Amino acid sequence: MDTISWKAYGKINLGLDVLKKRDDGYHELRMIMQSVGVYDDIMIEKNGQPDEIRVETDAAVLKNEKGNLAYEAAKLLFDEFHIHDGITIHITKRIPIAGGMAGGSADCAATLQAVNRLFSLGLTKKELMKRGVKLGADVPYCILGGTALAEGIGEILTPLPAPPKAYVIIAKPPVSVSTAYVYGHIRPSEIKKRPDTDGLIQAIRRQDLGKMSSLMYNVMEDVTIPEYPVIDEIKQMLLSGGALNALMSGSGPTVFAVFNDAERARRAMETLTQAGITEQLYLTGFVNKTDLLKEEI
Numbered sequence: 451m452d453t454i455s456w457k458a459y460g461k462i463n464l465g466l467d468v469l470k471k472r473d474d475g476y477h478e479l480r481m482i483m484q485s486v487g488v489y490d491d492i493m494i495e496k497n498g499q500p501d502e503i504r505v506e507t508d509a510a511v512l513k514n515e516k517g518n519l520a521y522e523a524a525k526l527l528f529d530e531f532h533i534h535d536g537i538t539i540h541i542t543k544r545i546p547i548a549g550g551m552a553g554g555s556a557d558c559a560a561t562l563q564a565v566n567r568l569f570s571l572g573l574t575k576k577e578l579m580k581r582g583v584k585l586g587a588d589v590p591y592c593i594l595g596g597t598a599l600a601e602g603i604g605e606i607l608t609p610l611p612a613p614p615k616a617y618v619i620i621a622k623p624p625v626s627v628s629t630a631y632v633y634g635h636i637r638p639s640e641i642k643k644r645p646d647t648d649g650l651i652q653a654i655r656r657q658d659l660g661k662m663s664s665l666m667y668n669v670m671e672d673v674t675i676p677e678y679p680v681i682d683e684i685k686q687m688l689l690s691g692g693a694l695n696a697l698m699s700g701s702g703p704t705v706f707a708v709f710n711d712a713e714r715a716r717r718a719m720e721t722l723t724q725a726g727i728t729e730q731l732y733l734t735g736f737v738n739k740t741d742l743l744k745e746e747i
Contacts, residue, residue, distance in 0.1 A: 518557075523558045527569075551700065621731050622731075689707075
């Protein structure tokens with residue numbers, strides 16, 4: 451095998467709570483993570499240049515070598531397993547960049563899995579996740595995929611059942627948000643409203659889409675929305691269009707909305723398109739672990 455392709459799925463947060471700031475400077479989190487059908491395409495090919503790792507992307511703002519998480523993922527495995535072949539990693543971006551959907555971590559996770567398969571390293575998902583956390587807190591989740599409770603800094607994962615089927619709009623406004631800025635300005639002790647994470651888990655287990663949607667909440671909105679009011683503008687348009695709920699993903703600025711009716715979702719897409727306040731806009735759905743396993747076979 452000289453080439454391999456892998457889909458790097460983006461994630462949203464059905465619930466995101468920041469519990470406290472830890473002594474090591476990181477924040478203690480409790481989140482419900484969910485894969486969605488917006489993905490980057492990763493294609494890795496052996497390029498015949500010994501000891502070379504090359505990254506090519508269609509996004510001018512991304513680094514093509516050191517500093518790109520896909521490069522770092524490949525280098526980690528190359529160094530550990532003494533791989534001297536050269537590879538080129540081609541990344542076609544769809545996940546919003548700096549959008550709160552873990553696009554860089556998803557590409558990193560996909561690269562780890564693809565290199566593992568391309569060079570027959572035989573690492574299990576758990577073994578890849580242990581390596582992935584060295585590169586980023588979201589990387590283990592992006593390897594796991596599906597639906598999961600994430601705790602600690604995001605690396606302590608408990609798989610959950612897939613939520614009920616829904617139509618999901620992903621809408622990114624033409625702004626980028628610094629994750630460091632959001633974490634630097636959030637004050638866990640001052641948070642007045644928090645998500646009912648346990649209630650969310652129970653609603654998912656009961657396959658109750660309405661209840662699940664009503665309980666979705668992200669405490670980071672309190673920091674990001676005042677800086678970028680367009681996020682709330684998009685949320686309100688989606689809610690007016692019949693969404694069961696609309697929420698910012700991660701530290702933002704991407705917004706997602708959950709619908710139980712395809713036609714309402716399509717009309718909401720048209721409304722947002724006409725308003726011209728989004729840079730990227732997708733109509734998709736939840737991706738569950740069964741879907742992911744089918745692709746890996």
